[in-house]
Structure formats: C-alpha cells, structure tokens
Amino acid sequence: MSAAQRFLEVKGLKKEYVAGNPILKGVDFSIDSPGIVAIIGPSGTGKSTLLRCINRLIEPTAGQIIFDNSDVCLASGKVLRHLRRQVAMVFQEYNLVERLSVIENVLSGRLGYMTSWQAWRRNYLQSDINNAYELLAAVGLEEHANKRADSLSGGQRQRVGIARAVMQDPRIILADEPTSSLDPKTAVEIMELLEKFASEKNIPALVNMHDVKLAQRFAKRIIGMSNGHIVYDGAPEGITDEHLKKIYGGESWLD
Amino acid sequence: MAGLNKQTASTQHNPFPRNWWVSGLWLVAAIYLVYSVNAMGLDWDRFTAGLGHADNLLSRMFPPNFSRWELLLEGLIESLEIAVISSVVGIFLSLFIGLLAARNFMPNWISTPVRGFIALCRSFHPVIIAILFVKSVGFGALAGILTLVIATIGFIAKLFAEAIEEISFKQVEAIRATGASFVSVILFAVMPQVFSRFIGFATYQFDSNLRNSTMVGIVGAGGLGGTLFSAFQRFDYDFVAAILITIIALILFWEFLSTLVRRIF
Incomplete structure (x- = not known):
C-alpha cells in the first residue's frame, strides 16, 4: 500500500458462465484515486459481469479482487457481507x-x-x-x-x-448503467449526483455507461472494454476515434 | 411473395387432418359412460323413488330443533378451535416449508424433497388423514387438528413456494448487495413482494379449514361433525337441520369477516 490510497485492485479476473466460453478474459486494473471512473463498451462485453464480480453477486471463475486489504473472491459468509456493505451498488433498473x-x-x-x-x-x-x-x-x-x-x-x-x-x-460505489433507462436531462442529473457523493465521501464510483459523451463529460478516467478485455485505460481526453472503433467495432456510427 | 393466385401443380397437405386415434378415444369414452349408467342401474324409476325419500327426509327436518343447543354450541366451539389452531400452526409451518420448497432460493437437494413432502401432504383427502390420526392418536380434537395442519401444509406451502418463485429477483439482488444477511434479505426483499398474496392464501385456507373442521368429527376427530353424525344415526333429522343451519351461519359469518380482512390488507 503506497501513500496514494488504493481503493480497489482487480488482477487477472476471468468469468465463464459456460465452461470454455469466457465473458471476461483476464481483466486487470486498479483504482487509486476518488472520483468517477467510467467503463464503456458494447453490450454483452462483460461490463455488468465485471461490476457484479466485485461485490460477488456473480462468482468469478479466476483472478483476484483486492478490496480493503483482502481478496473478495475468497470471502464467504459474514466476511463477505462485511465487504459488501462497503461496496454500494446502483442498478440500471433501480x-x-x-x-x-x-x-x-x-x-x-x-x-x-x-x-x-x-x-x-x-x-x-x-x-x-x-x-x-x-x-x-x-x-x-x-x-x-x-x-x-x-x-x-x-x-x-x-x-x-x-x-x-x-x-x-461505502468505500466505493458501483453503478451498472445507472442512466440507460433515463432521458438525457435526467441522466445528467443522476451523473451529477454520483459525482457529488463521490467527491463528498472522497471515494471512487465505477460507472458502466453506453453514452461516450456523457462518460467524457463526467469521468476522470475511462476504461474501454471490448470482447472481455480492457482495450483503453486512461484520461477521457485521450480517447480517439481509433479507440472507439476498437471498442465498439465498425465506424459508420461515428460522425 | 409467392403468388397467391398462382395455381400450384401439386396439392398441399391439409394441415388439419382427421386423427382417427382421437376420434376412437372419444367413441370409447362415450361407450364407457353408457355402460356405467346401465351397470349402476340408474333409470328414471330409481330417480323418482329417490326423490320420494328426500321428500320424507325434508319433512322430518322441519322445523329445525334447537332444544339441545348446549350440545350444538359445544361442538361448534370445538370446531372453531380446531380450525383456528390448525390454521395458525399450519400457516406458520408453511411459511418455512414454502421457502424451503422455492427453487429460486434453495438448491435442488433441499427443494425437491420438500416438494415431495408437500405433495404427500396433499395426496390424501382430509377424511383419510383424519381416520389415520384417529387410529394413531385416538379420538378427539387432537386428531382433527393434526389432520387440518397436514391439509394446510399440503395446500398453502405449495402456494407460498410458487409465490416466492414468481418474485422479481432484482430487488433481492439489491438488498443482497447491501451486505444484508439471508434472513434480512427474506424480510426486506421477499416478504414485501409476497405478503399480500400470503394474506389472501391464508384467509382462503382458514375458510377451507373451517368447513373441514365440521367434517373431521364424522370419523371421530372432534368438533361439530361428531354431533352431526350421531344425530343422523338416531334419525334426529330436526336436530340435523339445526346443525346444518349453524354451519351455514358460521361460514357466512367468516365470509363477512374475511371480506373485512382483505379490505384492510
């Protein structure tokens, strides 16, 4: 643990719903500073699965998730419940x-x-x-x-x-597509609330999103996922059309 | 578009062909019905003769005789007690048995045997269970209570389990994510979703237990049924009429109460 507080570390995370058909193919990242981290990527690429592995609503197949100095993947019973209460979750359908x-x-x-x-x-x-x-x-x-x-x-x-x-x-907030069922104005208001609480509590909020523009507006950092891998991890300004093509595939949707 | 007007060269199969097997089965069923009526010796003469007896019975039933009201009241109170105790105990047990039988919360190795147990509870008519209990624990209200507890579990636990299986799992997921214990998840995510249906099932089952509590006495398991049966055997048809009227009054009174209960929840 360095001087910078480490909130969460994910190492080599894999998840297979069906044996031999992984949806997460080894995901590594760590979160060392508070604020909004947006995870973008196409549907079905494992964004929701990733978040649900972090609080163990879904059982990871392999890998480590280090939170509060212990491996979430190994916790069970009371220990797991005590980890879960520090990991808050916001859902797409509330x-x-x-x-x-x-x-x-x-x-x-x-x-x-x-x-x-x-x-x-x-x-x-x-x-x-x-x-x-x-x-x-x-x-x-x-x-x-x-x-x-x-x-x-x-x-x-x-x-x-x-x-x-x-x-x-909580010591971290996970938000799974919190704005996808909402109109654009309400979506911005919800993101503002998440931003406000994250900075008030000085904690990170890991937010799955579809809307790249919204992600760039609110996130301090963007993680781009494609096909079960992280393909971009960095500042929101650093995302280029090349990256977006790599994340979502195709290019006709870019203007 | 394949042209609708174009004449196709070959004739297509009729998608609704006559199924000779099905027609044959209907024919067999009809023949069996005619045979059964003949075998039972049912004909118009038997029916009119029967109506004559009914006329005789009705004339001896009226006016109803309430002179032995102490005996009637005693049976009635016992029936009511059987119904209340068996419903409370049966519904309480069913809450847990129903949860254990819910396939979305329990692994198969728990839910399957519990479902088997519920099916066993429901497989016999209460009269048969009552006879078994009278033989095993003796005459009286205890046998009646045990009978109706079993009947309640057989019915209510299954309905509870099905109600739990139909809930939205999203709410369960959210409460689980707060770090709540299993029992707290049941209390906060499951109960709110099923509570009003449980109340409906429970009032319905009490209704059924009330009727059955007046019946189990016929085989000696306590309650008004015993009084009714001995009145029949002594040809005290006017007393029988009094008992039947009392049962009707009891059921109507509960009907009134349960409407109130449902309005509250």
Missing part, C-alpha cells in the same frame, strides 16, 4: 423494493450493519434515520419519503437508489 416506502428503501442500505432480529423489528439507529432523511433531502425527494417506491418516476427512483447506496457509507 431495483428498489417496490412495495416498501421510499424512506424504508433508503434505510435498507443499513441492513448490512444490522442483525436480522433488528431488521425484523425495524430497529434502526436514530442516527441512521436522521441520515436517511438528510440524504433524501440531498437528492431532492424529502416530500416523497412515505410514498411507496413504485409510485415514483424513473429519475426519482434512481435518486432513491443512489441515496440507498450512499446510506451504506
């Missing part, structure tokens, strides 16, 4: 518990810190409840606290999703 209220969804970010018995009795710390309302205000939804999550619009739901993620008090 994945809110639709029949719970907005504030309950935000508070569910604390479940990793509670016993099941406390969860059953909804026995949250008063400080957590205060934080949850503060976060809801920060994403501009304080008046919706007691509405059911399924009564919100897409953009509002994603704000709740971000509030839930930040509620975990």
